[in-house]
Amino acid sequence: MFTRRDFFARSLRDSTLIAMTPTLPGFLARTARAAGAAQDGRILVVVQLDGGNDGINTVVPFRDEGYARYRKAIRLPEKRLIKLNGAIGLHPAMGDAARLLESGRLAIVSGVGYPNPSRSHFRSRAIWQSARFDPREHTGLGWIGRALDGGSPSRDGAPAALLIGPDSPPPALRGRRSVSAALDRLDDYALTGEVHNAPATPADDLGQFLRRSLLDAYATADRFEAVAKGPDSQRSYPESELGRRLRLASRLIKAGLGTRVYYLEQGDYDTHGHQLARHAPLLEDLSSSLRAFLDDLAASRLADRVLVLVFSEFGRRVQENGTMGTDHGTAAPVFLAGPAVRPGLHGTYPSLTDLQDGDLKMSVDFRRVYAAILETWLGLPSRAALGGVFEPLPMLLT
Amino acid sequence: MRAHTLRLRSGDPWAPYAPDEAMPWDLRRVVHLHRRAGFAATWDELRRDLNDGPEASINRLLEGKSRSCGIPAEFAAFAARLADRALAAPAPDRLKGWWVYRMLFGPDPLTERLTLMWHNHFATGNLKVNDLGLMRRQNETLRALGRAPFGRLLHAMLRDPALLIWLDAAENTKGHPNENLARELMELFTLGIGHYSEDDVKQAARALTGWKLVGDEARFVPTRHDSGTKTILGRTGAFDAAGLAALLLNHPAASRRLAWRLCHEFFGEGVIDDRTLEALAAGLRAHDLDIGWGVATVLRSRRFFDTSNLGNRVSSPVEYAVGAARALEMFGPSPSTPVLADWCARLGQDLFDPPNVGGWPGGRAWITTRSAIGRANFAAGLVEGTPVGLPGPLDAVGLANRHDQGRNPSFFAQLLLGTATPRIPIDDAETARRDIARLLASPEAQRT
Numbered sequence: 001m002f003t004r005r006d007f008f009a010r011s012l013r014d015s016t017l018i019a020m021t022p023t024l025p026g027f028l029a030r031t032a033r034a035a036g037a038a039q040d041g042r043i044l045v046v047v048q049l050d051g052g053n054d055g056i057n058t059v060v061p062f063r064d065e066g067y068a069r070y071r072k073a074i075r076l077p078e079k080r081l082i083k084l085n086g087a088i089g090l091h092p093a094m095g096d097a098a099r100l101l102e103s104g105r106l107a108i109v110s111g112v113g114y115p116n117p118s119r120s121h122f123r124s125r126a127i128w129q130s131a132r133f134d135p136r137e138h139t140g141l142g143w144i145g146r147a148l149d150g151g152s153p154s155r156d157g158a159p160a161a162l163l164i165g166p167d168s169p170p171p172a173l174r175g176r177r178s179v180s181a182a183l184d185r186l187d188d189y190a191l192t193g194e195v196h197n198a199p200a201t202p203a204d205d206l207g208q209f210l211r212r213s214l215l216d217a218y219a220t221a222d223r224f225e226a227v228a229k230g231p232d233s234q235r236s237y238p239e240s241e242l243g244r245r246l247r248l249a250s251r252l253i254k255a256g257l258g259t260r261v262y263y264l265e266q267g268d269y270d271t272h273g274h275q276l277a278r279h280a281p282l283l284e285d286l287s288s289s290l291r292a293f294l295d296d297l298a299a300s301r302l303a304d305r306v307l308v309l310v311f312s313e314f315g316r317r318v319q320e321n322g323t324m325g326t327d328h329g330t331a332a333p334v335f336l337a338g339p340a341v342r343p344g345l346h347g348t349y350p351s352l353t354d355l356q357d358g359d360l361k362m363s364v365d366f367r368r369v370y371a372a373i374l375e376t377w378l379g380l381p382s383r384a385a386l387g388g389v390f391e392p393l394p395m396l397l398t
Numbered sequence: 399m400r401a402h403t404l405r406l407r408s409g410d411p412w413a414p415y416a417p418d419e420a421m422p423w424d425l426r427r428v429v430h431l432h433r434r435a436g437f438a439a440t441w442d443e444l445r446r447d448l449n450d451g452p453e454a455s456i457n458r459l460l461e462g463k464s465r466s467c468g469i470p471a472e473f474a475a476f477a478a479r480l481a482d483r484a485l486a487a488p489a490p491d492r493l494k495g496w497w498v499y500r501m502l503f504g505p506d507p508l509t510e511r512l513t514l515m516w517h518n519h520f521a522t523g524n525l526k527v528n529d530l531g532l533m534r535r536q537n538e539t540l541r542a543l544g545r546a547p548f549g550r551l552l553h554a555m556l557r558d559p560a561l562l563i564w565l566d567a568a569e570n571t572k573g574h575p576n577e578n579l580a581r582e583l584m585e586l587f588t589l590g591i592g593h594y595s596e597d598d599v600k601q602a603a604r605a606l607t608g609w610k611l612v613g614d615e616a617r618f619v620p621t622r623h624d625s626g627t628k629t630i631l632g633r634t635g636a637f638d639a640a641g642l643a644a645l646l647l648n649h650p651a652a653s654r655r656l657a658w659r660l661c662h663e664f665f666g667e668g669v670i671d672d673r674t675l676e677a678l679a680a681g682l683r684a685h686d687l688d689i690g691w692g693v694a695t696v697l698r699s700r701r702f703f704d705t706s707n708l709g710n711r712v713s714s715p716v717e718y719a720v721g722a723a724r725a726l727e728m729f730g731p732s733p734s735t736p737v738l739a740d741w742c743a744r745l746g747q748d749l750f751d752p753p754n755v756g757g758w759p760g761g762r763a764w765i766t767t768r769s770a771i772g773r774a775n776f777a778a779g780l781v782e783g784t785p786v787g788l789p790g791p792l793d794a795v796g797l798a799n800r801h802d803q804g805r806n807p808s809f810f811a812q813l814l815l816g817t818a819t820p821r822i823p824i825d826d827a828e829t830a831r832r833d834i835a836r837l838l839a840s841p842e843a844q845r846t
Contacts, residue, residue: 119596120585121754121756122585135591135592167746168746168763168769179767182767183767188768188771190771191771191775192775192779206667206710206845207841209762210844211841213765213766213767214765214839214844217766217767217770218770218771221767272566272569272578273566273569321576322571322573322574322575322576323566323570323571323574325569327575327576327577328577
C-alpha cells in the first residue's frame with residue numbers, strides 16, 4: 001500500500017496509462033486521450049436564485065396596467081423604481097445592478113421560460129438544469145456537464161465545474177466524463193487521512209464509480225491545497241454568503257484554477273408571504289455582490305474572461321396571494337453580467353394582462369440563452385447539451 | 399389474508415428468504431442485514447446471528463432486540479436528558495447529538511433507521527422552523543408512528559407544528575390561499591409528481607386552510623377555513639384537511655410512492671423493477687398502508703438477501719459514521735455524539751437540516767469530491783480518537799484479542815465488510831490502526 005502521491009507519481013510514469021483508464025482520475029484519463037487540446041480561458045459563473053424569484057417585482061413593468069391591478073399589497077411605487085425606460089424599472093434595492101448597466105456590464109432578458117411550465121420547484125429546477133422535459137432524463141446529466149463533456153479537460157486537474165456552496169454539485173453540472181465538485185471553504189479539501197489506491201481488480205459499475213470518484217477527489221485536494229497558499233482578494237464584498245462565495249470564486253479564478261464553470265446559489269426567493277421585506281435585501285445582496293465581483297476581477301484584469309448568468313427556476317404568480325406574497329409562477333427575467341454582454345434590455349416583456357392560467361406567457365425559451373452562452377461565450381457545441389438546435393440569443397458582443 | 403396467499407404463490411417477488419446453496423446464510427449476509435437495516439453490528443452480534451439463522455436474526459431486529467452489547471442501563475432516561483439539555487441551551491448541535499446517541503446506543507436500530515427514513519420523506523429543516531422543541535417533537539412522532547399504518551403518520555404530520563411552519567400552513571387561509579403545503583403534500587408526501595394537476599393543488603390548498611399555531615399547538619380555526627366545495631382529483635366535496643388526506647391515501651399512487659420509499663431505503667441500485675414495486679404497493683394497499691407490514695415483508699424477503707442486493711448501495715454519511723463506531727465497539731469511552739453529527743453534516747447529511755423539502759437525494763450523490771475527502775478524514779479521525787471526541791486512539795489489537803481474533807488477519811474486513819479481504823495484520827497497534835483507516839476510506843467501504 002502506498003500514499004496517493006506515490007500512486008500518482010507511479011501512474012504518471014507508467015507507460016500503460018491508457019490500459020489503466022478505469023482506475024485513473026477523469027482528468028488524467030481524458031488528458032491521455034485528448035492529448036491536451038488548446039484551452040479556452042473563458043469562464044462562466046452561474047448564480048441560481050433558489051425558490052423562484054418574483055421577476056415582476058425585480059424588473060418592474062410599471063406602465064402595464066396589470067401591475068397595479070394584480071399587485072396591491074406588494075406593489076413597488078413607481079417613483080422609487082430605477083427607471084430603465086418609460087415602461088420598465090428595476091427594484092429600488094438594485095442600485096448596484098443599475099450601475100453595472102450604466103457601465104455596459106449588464107444585460108436583462110425578459111420573459112424567459114419554457115413551454116408548459118411546471119410550478120414544482122423540483123421539476124422546474126430539473127428542467128432548467130437538465131434542459132430536458134422528460135422526467136426520465138431528470139436524474140442524469142445537466143446542460144453544463146453535457147456541454148463540458150464536449151470540451152477539452154482542464155489543464156491542471158481542477159474539476160471542470162465547481163459548485164461553491166455547502167451542498168453537492170447540482171444536476172446542471174453533471175457530465176458523463178467531465179468532473180464536477182463542490183466546495184464552500186478552501187480548507188474543505190484539506191486531506192488529513194492517508195488514502196491508498198485499491199488494487200485494480202475487476203469492479204462492477206458502482207465499484208468503478210467509487211474508485212474514480214475517490215481518485216478525482218484526491219487530485220482536486222492537491223490543487224486546492226496549492227490555491228490556499230496564495231493571496232486572498234483585497235476588495236470589499238458584501239458580508240453575505242453570496243458575497244463570500246463570489247469572493248472565493250474570484251480567488252480561485254485569480255489563482256489560475258482550470259475550472260470553467262462556477263455555480264452558486266442564493267436562497268430564500270420562495271416568498272409566499274410578507275414578500276416586500278424579504279425580497280429587497282435579497283436583490284440588494286445580489287446586485288452588490290455581482291458588482292463587487294466584477295470590479296474585483298476588473299482590477300486584476302480578469303473581468304474580460306468572465307460572464308455571469310443569473311436565473312431562477314420560475315417567476316411568481318402575477319396575482320399576489322392573500323399573505324402579502326406570491327405563489328409559484330412561470331417566466332421571469334434572466335440577467336447576464338460582465339464586459340462581454342450587449343448591455344440593456346433584451347426580449348419582449350410579457351404582458352401582465354394577457355395571461356395563461358394567471359401566469360405570464362414566456363417570450364424567450366431559456367435554451368436560446370444557454371445556446372448563446374455555450375456557443376458564443378464558451379465555444380462549446382450546444383446541440384447535444386440542449387437536446388436540439390436553438391438559435392443563440394444575440395445578447396453577447398462576441 | 400389475500401396478500402398472504404399471494405406471497406406463497408411461486409414467482410411472488412416478495413417470497414421469504416430461506417438459505418440455500420446459491421444464497422447461504424453467511425457472514426456477508428449477516429453483515430448486510432445489520433448495515434442495511436441498522437447501523438452495523440458488533441462481532442458478538444454477528445457471530446450470534448450467524449449461528450441462529452435468518453429467522454431469529456430478522457425477528458430480533460424487527461422487535462428491537464438485535465443489540466446485545468453497548469446499550470447503557472439507563473439509556474432512555476439519559477437520552478431524554480440529552481434532548482432536554484439541548485432544548486434548554488438551546489443548541490442545535492446537541493439535539494443532533496441526541497439523535498446520533500439514539501442510533502449508536504439505543505436498543506432498536508431499525509426504528510432509528512425508519513425515523514431517519516421519515517425525516518427524509520417529510521424533510522423539515524430547523525433553519526426555517528428555528529425551534530428545537532418542535533423539531534424534537536416531530537422526530538418523536540416519526541419514531542412513534544414510523545411503523546404504523548401510513549394514514550396515522552400522515553394525519554399526525556398534517557398537525558405537526560414543525561411541518562406546518564416549514565410549509566407556511568398558517569399563511570394559508572380562506573380567500574388567501576398559500577399553496578406550499580398542498581403542493582408538497584401531493585408531490586412528495588403521497589402521490590408523486592404526475593398524478594395531480596395544477597388545479598388539484600389550488601383546490602387542495604383551499605381544503606388545507608384554517609390551521610395555525612397557537613403557542614406550540616396546531617389549532618383549527620373555522621373562520622379561517624374555506625368550507626366551500628372543491629373538486630380534487632375528480633372528486634367533489636367540502637374537503638378539509640382530513641378529507642383531503644383520506645382522498646390521497648386511497649389513491650393507488652400513494653401506495654406506489656410508499657413502496658418506492660421502502661425500496662429506496664432497503665435496496666441498492668437496479669434490484670427493484672416495476673413489477674416488484676407494484677407487488678409491494680398492492681400488498682400495502684391490502685394492509686391499510688401498514689408500514690410495519692411493509693418493512694417486515696422487505697426484510698424477510700429473498701429479494702433483500704439476493705446476491706444482486708449485496709453491496710450495491712452507497713452508504714449514507716450517518717450509516718457510514720455511526721456504523722463504523724458501532725462495529726468497532728466505541729462504547730466506553732465513546733465518541734462525542736454531537737461531534738459525530740457534525741461529521742455527518744460535513745459529509746453531506748446534516749440531521750434536522752435536509753437540503754430542502756425533497757430531502758437528501760442519496761445514492762451516488764452521497765459521493766462528491768468534498769465528501770470523499772471528508773470520509774477519508776473521518777476514517778483517520780475515528781481511529782486517532784481525538785477528532786471524534788475520544789480520549790485516545792482505537793485499541794485495535796485489544797478489540798481483536800477480546801474476541802480471540804488476534805491471529806485472524808481477516809478479522810477487520812469480516813467485521814466491517816463481511817468479506818475476507820483486505821487482510822490487516824494485528825501485530826502492531828499503530829499499523830493496524832492505519833490499515834483500518836485505509837480500509838474505511840477505501841471505495842469498497844463506501845458501499846453497503
